[in-house]
Amino acid sequence: MSKSLITLGAINMDAHDPVALSSFWAALTGGAPDVNGSTAYLAPSGPEGFGMFFQPREGNRPSQQDSHLDLTVPWGSRQSEVERVLALGATFKWDVLEEFDHVQWTTLADPEGNLFCIAEHPPH
Template sequence: MDMTTQHITLGAINMEAENPVELAAFWGTVTSAVPSVGGGTVYLPPAGPGGFAMFFRPMAGPRLERQAAHLDLTVPWGSRQAEVDRLLSLGATYKWDVLDEVPHVQWTTLADPEGNLFCVAEHPPAS
């Protein structure tokens, strides 16, 4: 068995949506990517190097009461509030801030238009 270390990358984040086209449009605006609709699904390509892709498909069943995973988006130090304000203007909903819990990160938790939680985090510069 070859034990060579391989570089793993994120291919895409897959999400079920009540309205895949509308949810992909929201995330396309968030990430500056252009959605590609195919049948009942939508692919959102990475918006450049270091970006991530997303894939939206119709809901297969009822939405779970508890969200087991969420996206943590990172912005440069000092720009979190401006980015949160931008995302709110696009249709995100404010949930809460965590500003003093840990010294190496501050974040705001938001929900996308279908209620999926995500965070916008900033890390202070290294001393």
């Protein structure tokens, strides 16, 4: 069996205000949005990064989110990153700090209510 050639190209997000939401995520990830009318593309901020595409949402925001991003930071930096992201406009939801030996995380919501986590894994 050969190794897969599939990689993550971009995450697509519907937004009430795609340009504003792309600016939030750009500040979070270190990228710079490329705005084209009512859409915006945020290129990966480095070789380990990921792209994001923001497009207008048609209709109301779904009442339940089926998936979310888990972002990983180096061990010991989760709390400072959470504080930085809160200052950018995210909303704190909850912490999961003692349930698992291999990971701790904080769940947040972006300015439009999309959940995401900032996680850290202890050194082995």
